[in-house]
Amino acid sequence: MNFIVNLLIQLEQMFQYQFMQHAFEAGTLVAIVAGIVGYFVVLRRSSFAAHALSHIGFAGAAGAVVLGISPVIGLLAFTSIGGIGMTVLGPRASNRDVQIGTVLAFMLGLGVLFISLYTGYATEAYSILFGEILGISAVDVLVTAVAALVILCAVAFVYRPLLFASLDEDVAEAKGLHMHMLGIVFMLLVALATSIAVQVVGVLLIFSLMVTPAAIAQRLAKRPWRAVVLSVIISLMATWLGLTVAFYEPYPVSFFITTIVFVLYVLVRFLQPKINPIKARQTAALPPPSERVNQF
Amino acid sequence: MKTANPVPVTATVQPAVITGENIVAGYPDKVVWRGASFSLDRGELVAVIGPNGAGKTTLFRLLLGLQQPISGTIKIFNETPKRGNPRIGYVPQRHVIDSETTVECLELVHLAYCGFQWGFHLSAKVGRQAARVALQAVGAAELAPKSLNALSGGELQRIFLAEALVSDPDILLLDEPLSSLDIRRAQELVQLVDRVVRSRNVTALLVAHDINPILPYLDKVVYIANGKVATGTPKEVLTSEQLSDLYETHVEVMRDSRGNVAIIGIEDHHGDE
Numbered sequence: 001m002n003f004i005v006n007l008l009i010q011l012e013q014m015f016q017y018q019f020m021q022h023a024f025e026a027g028t029l030v031a032i033v034a035g036i037v038g039y040f041v042v043l044r045r046s047s048f049a050a051h052a053l054s055h056i057g058f059a060g061a062a063g064a065v066v067l068g069i070s071p072v073i074g075l076l077a078f079t080s081i082g083g084i085g086m087t088v089l090g091p092r093a094s095n096r097d098v099q100i101g102t103v104l105a106f107m108l109g110l111g112v113l114f115i116s117l118y119t120g121y122a123t124e125a126y127s128i129l130f131g132e133i134l135g136i137s138a139v140d141v142l143v144t145a146v147a148a149l150v151i152l153c154a155v156a157f158v159y160r161p162l163l164f165a166s167l168d169e170d171v172a173e174a175k176g177l178h179m180h181m182l183g184i185v186f187m188l189l190v191a192l193a194t195s196i197a198v199q200v201v202g203v204l205l206i207f208s209l210m211v212t213p214a215a216i217a218q219r220l221a222k223r224p225w226r227a228v229v230l231s232v233i234i235s236l237m238a239t240w241l242g243l244t245v246a247f248y249e250p251y252p253v254s255f256f257i258t259t260i261v262f263v264l265y266v267l268v269r270f271l272q273p274k275i276n277p278i279k280a281r282q283t284a285a286l287p288p289p290s291e292r293v294n295q296f
Numbered sequence: 297m298k299t300a301n302p303v304p305v306t307a308t309v310q311p312a313v314i315t316g317e318n319i320v321a322g323y324p325d326k327v328v329w330r331g332a333s334f335s336l337d338r339g340e341l342v343a344v345i346g347p348n349g350a351g352k353t354t355l356f357r358l359l360l361g362l363q364q365p366i367s368g369t370i371k372i373f374n375e376t377p378k379r380g381n382p383r384i385g386y387v388p389q390r391h392v393i394d395s396e397t398t399v400e401c402l403e404l405v406h407l408a409y410c411g412f413q414w415g416f417h418l419s420a421k422v423g424r425q426a427a428r429v430a431l432q433a434v435g436a437a438e439l440a441p442k443s444l445n446a447l448s449g450g451e452l453q454r455i456f457l458a459e460a461l462v463s464d465p466d467i468l469l470l471d472e473p474l475s476s477l478d479i480r481r482a483q484e485l486v487q488l489v490d491r492v493v494r495s496r497n498v499t500a501l502l503v504a505h506d507i508n509p510i511l512p513y514l515d516k517v518v519y520i521a522n523g524k525v526a527t528g529t530p531k532e533v534l535t536s537e538q539l540s541d542l543y544e545t546h547v548e549v550m551r552d553s554r555g556n557v558a559i560i561g562i563e564d565h566h567g568d569e
Contacts, residue, residue: 042396043397043399045394045396156415156416157414157415158414159415159416160407160410160411160412160413160414160415160416160417161411161412161413161414163407163411164407164408164411164412165411167397167399167404167407168404168407168408168459170386170388170390171386171387171388171408171459171460172411172412173362174360174362174379174380174384174386174388175380175408175411175412176379176380176412177380177411177412218396218398219398221398222398222399222400222403222441222443223399223400223403224399224403227398
């Protein structure tokens with residue numbers, strides 16, 4: 001009882017600081033969006049593309065810093081153009097890693113140039129690369145909120161076609177869906193989500209919010225809708241917990257967030273086959289091994 | 297979308313479901329095959345056979361409206377094929393399902409029912425029910441809650457068939473459904489397709505490498521090789537005279553004591569099968 005009262009007092013203390021309020025607001029928005037978009041990233045096996053987009057965003061953010069405007073603007077501009085560019089370069093979802101890697105390396109180089117042009121502080125580069133959620137401004141929170149709203153509306157609209165196209169491209173195409181258009185919409189969603197997620201975990205650690213929670217959720221849920229909800233819950237928990245711990249400990253927030261999702265992933269990866277009833281039921285109902293075609 | 301769309305009743309009592317006249321198919325710089333004329337009726341099980349790379353999938357792309365013929369006409373219910381035709385159920389050729397895809401079977405079939413619609417449905421009841429009925433029709437009701445990555449090759453093909461059937465189509469296009477199956481599973485799947493064709497009175501085109509497992513069930517054969525197409529009942533098409541005439545070279549159709557056929561004399565690219 002005492003402990004709970006203590007905890008509440010502590011939380012109240014924490015929220016007295018405006019930078020913590022902003023951090024929680026932006027962190028919550030980012031966690032929701034990253035959890036949802038991340039599910040499609042995992043389902044479409046596009047995590048490398050998401051990774052690359054964040055690096056493209058690095059160049060944009062660094063460029064914006066040189067020009068003296070908000071890094072988020074640079075992020076949004078570069079990731080959107082990059083996302084469309086990647087889709088146009090390679091129309092199909094697979095076999096694009098060479099194109100993506102080429103663009104990624106070039107953009108990282110460009111980012112390095114911009115950082116060197118900026119004679120101010122190296123901390124700017126550091127915060128873009130690793131996230132600086134505790135330094136987020138009220139304007140950044142507003143930009144994040146608008147971006148999050150746009151993403152949520154877009155996902156609600158394309159949810160079923162995107163899911164169908166991600167699971168079964170050929171049939172979806174025969175049913176009249178345009179793969180190219182859906183691919184561009186998807187990449188724009190990832191671009192937007194990446195841009196706002198960079199504030200929390202930074203360019204280099206984008207995986208921890210965009211990929212890992214969804215990968216965990218996919219292992220635990222068989223219905224897409226449930227997996228999306230689970231993915232959001234995981235990234236929310238990691239963000240909140242990470243922020244709270246970082247308030248008391250002198251280490252970066254992104255370290256705590258990445259560690260939490262990583263530990264969860266490892267736990268699920270190795271314990272799930274043993275404890276998950278889903279898998280157990282499946283194995284029990286499977287035909288004898290002789291009937292199973294060895295193709296997976 | 298499937299409203300009253302009466303097929304014009306002309307002189308023939310039962311108009312053909314699919315007709316082709318003198319089709320030349322391929323790409324502007326490369327003709328895949330030419331001179332194909334055929335007429336496929338309701339309730340027929342049709343095999344599309346021929347060596348690898350002969351253009352069997354090209355025929356499907358024409359029917360799906362994903363590709364246009366270079367010349368000639370192709371009609372489905374007297375209309376030019378168009379993308380997203382709800383009267384066609386399609387099972388594409390594929391080799392694997394992503395081993396990480398834990399999504400359940402029911403959900404995939406459900407998406408084939410409504411996955412091309414934009415926006416949200418608050419209730420998925422109707423779609424789920426349709427998906428269950430389709431799974432039942434292929435004898436896979438018990439697979440509904442299973443993850444796609446936990447299925448055997450034969451089970452997977454049944455799910456794909458349910459996916460094609462869920463929109464209650466008049467035409468089924470099955471691209472190499474047998475290629476990843478052993479002989480017994482292939483036999484079971486062909487019997488299932490045959491049952492579906494007879495009970496629902498649909499026209500099914502089935503691409504296969506080897507005609508023998510399906511021969512007893514066939515109404516017609518579309519034989520594609522060396523840029524030419526022969527169509528008719530198996531008895532008409534699969535004769536030495538017919539194929540020799542068509543290909544202007546000596547072709548031998550041999551039959552063994554159990555009715556299996558082997559076509560000898562047409563250059564093909566087997567070996568990687």
